[in-house]
Amino acid sequence: MGAPEHRPTLQFDHVRQRSVHLAEPLSPEDCCAQSMPDASPVKWHLAHTTWFFETFILEPRGAGFRPFHPAFRVLFNSYYNGVGAKHPRPQRGLLTRPGLDQVLAYRRDVDARMVRLLAQSPHDRELAALVELGLQHEQQHQELILTDLKHLLSHNPLYPAYLDSPLAGAGPAEPLAWIAFDGGLAEIGHGGHGFAFDNELPRHRQYLAPFALASRLVSNGDYLEFVEAGGYRDPSLWLSEGWDLVARGTLRHPLYWVEGEAGEDWREFTLHGLQPLDPGRPATHLSLYEADAYARWRGARLPTEAEWEFAARDVAIACGDLHPRAAGSAGLAQMFGECWQWTSSSYAPYPGFAPAAGALGEYNGKFMINQYVLRGSSCATPHGHARASYRNFFPAGARWQFTGIRLAR
Amino acid sequence: MGAPEHRPTLQFDHVRQRSVHLAEPLSPEDCCAQSMPDASPVKWHLAHTTWFFETFILEPRGAGFRPFHPAFRVLFNSYYNGVGAKHPRPQRGLLTRPGLDQVLAYRRDVDARMVRLLAQSPHDRELAALVELGLQHEQQHQELILTDLKHLLSHNPLYPAYLDSPLAGAGPAEPLAWIAFDGGLAEIGHGGHGFAFDNELPRHRQYLAPFALASRLVSNGDYLEFVEAGGYRDPSLWLSEGWDLVARGTLRHPLYWVEGEAGEDWREFTLHGLQPLDPGRPATHLSLYEADAYARWRGARLPTEAEWEFAARDVAIACGDLHPRAAGSAGLAQMFGECWQWTSSSYAPYPGFAPAAGALGEYNGKFMINQYVLRGSSCATPHGHARASYRNFFPAGARWQFTGIRLAR
Amino acid sequence: MGAPEHRPTLQFDHVRQRSVHLAEPLSPEDCCAQSMPDASPVKWHLAHTTWFFETFILEPRGAGFRPFHPAFRVLFNSYYNGVGAKHPRPQRGLLTRPGLDQVLAYRRDVDARMVRLLAQSPHDRELAALVELGLQHEQQHQELILTDLKHLLSHNPLYPAYLDSPLAGAGPAEPLAWIAFDGGLAEIGHGGHGFAFDNELPRHRQYLAPFALASRLVSNGDYLEFVEAGGYRDPSLWLSEGWDLVARGTLRHPLYWVEGEAGEDWREFTLHGLQPLDPGRPATHLSLYEADAYARWRGARLPTEAEWEFAARDVAIACGDLHPRAAGSAGLAQMFGECWQWTSSSYAPYPGFAPAAGALGEYNGKFMINQYVLRGSSCATPHGHARASYRNFFPAGARWQFTGIRLAR
């Protein structure tokens, strides 16, 4: 993690409040259910992010520390072996107790203790760094709250909407253009003063051959051409593992596309409920297998993460709106705030990478296997959380995040 | 089904109210979660029992019938292929919508329509028979509400109690004695005037050799002897399938027994929370494999369902108290109201069995494979639901019902 | 087991030779492969039947006994926990060593020792009983050699034939008639002087209501009507478990039927290779689910095992020809020598059943769960192995035996 900036209590309150705010449209049942082992209940996210502050800040610093509830140490540990036992991940949805009310009380209790601690230690830079990490961690879970919830609601034949507001037609996307880059010896990795995760460090050199990136994300309209041209029936387009999924019937179209009955058009499940498929908006909820097959079909490829970062180094960061928007401007558009962009780079340590000491060293490093890097940010990424050096990562088959395609060649 | 008795609206109200009453101590989250595919959420039980009246009574009889919600026909169909599509059973816990409030509103709506219909048709015997079936069906689900909920709560490391009241020590069980029966040509199956399911019919003859039944159920104390004598380590005691489960570590003690750490005593999870294992109370939550192995270890066997019914034909029916009680009297005790009793009889049609016409014919007959009959009733069986000819059935490995052991020889 | 008859060395030689004779048309590779965990390699059968004599007769009686090979005790133990460790069943096909030659040498060695022992002990009735059991056991494996081999060869797209001889058209089957029986109190179970397995004992009374049996087995022509009428598409015909298999695509037609491409007729894989489906021959390789669904479709049912045995008590025993033949005579035909006949009876102990002491007690009793009884014998049953009281048993989904349908009502 980089050197922390000064983050007053105000910042703490702001991030913490937003998590609660995200849950407001939801019932206690909505917050409790778990739709697959990879996703977690909203209530669990609310508790786990609180556990993080309690376990990594209050407990080691609190003379006379007493936990809010002794069982929560196990219940809300996600994957930190260094902290001890964990509740089995696939059973998070069975935790009907503590109820949502109790979890909100847990949040208030930890928040009050944190605010007292922050007030007592205004110049404690190590504390500030841990708080910063805790808030960045919470922002990651804010995005997961939305994507895990969307996954849950998508299993309900009633297709419930999280947001009441209608989703207006986006209009056509800008025509796709190619932006060329010369490459050469590039500096990759976090280099500025703000926060960064350990996996963005150290900054290091990498040689890039000349390359070009598409000016915008692949749109629903673009992707529909692939579907209608039989892209899901031609094995020559697919990585072997991807074709296995296609042949088994697991991959047939983007995750939340809903095939119309005879004669009807495609629809797409969104946080606004079921909507007509909008050709101008970016295609999203795609696996790396689909992104790679689409690129091959277009005679293109996916960018490496270094290419992406090099291209993005001076791009202004946009903020998202809970569903991807159509590209509305020329130049290198939609790098941030719409869809995470699959790269062809496996998630690996940068040369000289050193994880943090103790249990927090488990934050990133131990996942550096069989995962692929996504760059940019999505329509569900919180304000202030995105940057050019950010490395998101998921297995190649993951589809429940807001993932999309940026072509390269 | 036998000839229906006169069942006034009062009876309808009484049974329907009890389901709601069972859910009162529970939060919306408690009512929504599903702990395994074989168990269903409480909310789903509340809705499905309502769906039964709406689908099989209101819809065929209602000129101008309109469903409470058109999607509920699929959402709350359990297994009736004749009614159409079904929501996938393992995903019942993902139905956070409709919420508990809406399901309760659904119940009120259907109840009001049912009461109107009943008032309009006081002498309609076919209607009365269907209502009777619907209420018996609801009583079956009342038992499942309790056992499915217990299974759910058992997965929570907090071991939440459904009932606030403490569970007092039961005192020692009566000594086990053997009650002998002469056998001969017996009449088996429902023969009286009250309600019976189609699987209890037709009444027919069966030849029984002389036999004896144990005077009471196997107690926790009895069963603990088996555990401590290494019963779970001796393959010669087990059916081959049962030993496979033991060897894999799946069966090690009754389902809700909790092994004390070094030096501590066994405890048992109950609807009153985690309690010391009470040696006088019946051992419960056992598979047929365990019941059979225990019987073999004692040099005994399990009864056939015909033997059990023959012995029970004049036994008074006791009503349960949500946890099995110790046997407190001599003679043939604990036949009803404590634990369902595994028999060695596979669930098969009686000679001349004919299922009902239409979708209701799926109620029983199609499950007559790889299931074993349990007789009696349990501490969770509703008042008025038990009788000597009643045939409960579950797969040999099922343990989440209140199942126990009656020895025979 | 019943009292053994006098069985001279001649009988021993005859049965033992037949096993070797069955393997003669096969290559070492054919004898080594295993097509599923439930089936065993031919070589394994040849060795296991030999192990049975070595372990249960030579070892306990042999002063100075030395095993042919010390590792064979584990390698060729099938399921006797009382004998010690077992080689994992699904890995029998990986035992390329010992080779077929060595297994044949093992057979010759054990045979020579057995013949010496028999010559030394001409009046040892306990020995004679064990030898009888060993030979009956070997005959069971002779049938399995053929059915397991057929299953293996069926996985080869070349459809190799075990038998060179052609399979002639059988001609039409006799019309199906119904043979009525009065029932009453019947004696069931082995009652004569010859050999019987422990599961056929003790002979006991059972009450039978009047019933009728079909005069012959269901033919391919009969069954094809069911297929073509959409029998595999109508859930109302199926047991719930069976319909699950149908819905998953696992059950679509009898196991070895091969669907012709557009316009072509059905064919059937036989021990004579792939052959046109012969409408006159009995339908075979059917699960209990299919047998039950077919019976329901015809407005009939399957017999109980007691009904079958009662009807068969005076029927002459026919011997098979490695593929079922069409019914060629009136009266109660095809009870023996064509297809095992599914009954609706689960495999359970007769009243008073007592398994043998020691490891041989594992022969039958421990499988009395989730299996169903088949009666009669098949075209692959060895001469002299069938009798009216014989109880074969398999799980409801098993299809690789020569199983067929006898209707009852």
Added chain:
Amino acid sequence: MGAPEHRPTLQFDHVRQRSVHLAEPLSPEDCCAQSMPDASPVKWHLAHTTWFFETFILEPRGAGFRPFHPAFRVLFNSYYNGVGAKHPRPQRGLLTRPGLDQVLAYRRDVDARMVRLLAQSPHDRELAALVELGLQHEQQHQELILTDLKHLLSHNPLYPAYLDSPLAGAGPAEPLAWIAFDGGLAEIGHGGHGFAFDNELPRHRQYLAPFALASRLVSNGDYLEFVEAGGYRDPSLWLSEGWDLVARGTLRHPLYWVEGEAGEDWREFTLHGLQPLDPGRPATHLSLYEADAYARWRGARLPTEAEWEFAARDVAIACGDLHPRAAGSAGLAQMFGECWQWTSSSYAPYPGFAPAAGALGEYNGKFMINQYVLRGSSCATPHGHARASYRNFFPAGARWQFTGIRLAR
């Protein structure tokens, strides 16, 4: 693939003969069995390598081409979707027909046709290139013949030896030293005149920070220290996926190590049978998870494939002896001929990678997902098949190849 060298018929004969030679110590059964879906029977390898010449050379070039057997096109297709249907991979061991004799006849037939074709077209460079590819392909399968066979034999409790010759003690390994490299802008990928696979191309630049490699592979003695120090019990050493396997009991020591009973020493299954674990020889049959955990425990890491290739560019290529030998010289030793060396690099296309046209384009590219690159060669790699730019690849959990550990830092 690079420009082919002149390869006379002599070379063709030599490589083709060696495959047959490898199978000579084996019985038909040994050649037929399949121990897991990832491994293939020896007989299948013998046929598939022949199919490659028949399908990709004889068929497109043969006016009047007739296949040796029409069914072999499907039976012996490995994974080429472009060629049509494939026999299911997990069922290769069920192909008892064609027998080994027929497969050897198939080889002789195709060889004769190939030799005629080569004699007719001495200057056909495209043909020469395809033959070269076919021979390189066959050499890859020669290594798999040995590793797949070793895996099969390891499942036999008799631990059969493939090689009769004894395995002498290797003596201690040289002390491990660190060899430093300056790095900088390096040229990576095949650059010479000989054969290379498409995945080694195009040659391209990569920037390398300074690094060091261990002078030899990790030895059994080194690795035993890790085992005895509790390396398999400390989650902080493991990638998350690796720890899952350890926690499940799947990973406990290198694949073919056999734990001695109380007091005995470790042994290792080899192609010479079961042998005492030799501390001086390299540790082998390790997953990437184990290699990575070991490196972390030593405060080191695995090399990237570019680092490895850069260091190996001038190393002389040694040839293997079917079991890894101890390091006997100073300097950068054991780069070739002992164990494949796991790198931290995922298997990905080089910048500008273009697969071959047609079905042969499936050779490499479609596997570039969730696989990791191994460099060097092993004791089972055929003479003439290794080079510094060679990219072998397997999933992180693969252990049945001769895989070992080269440390970097």
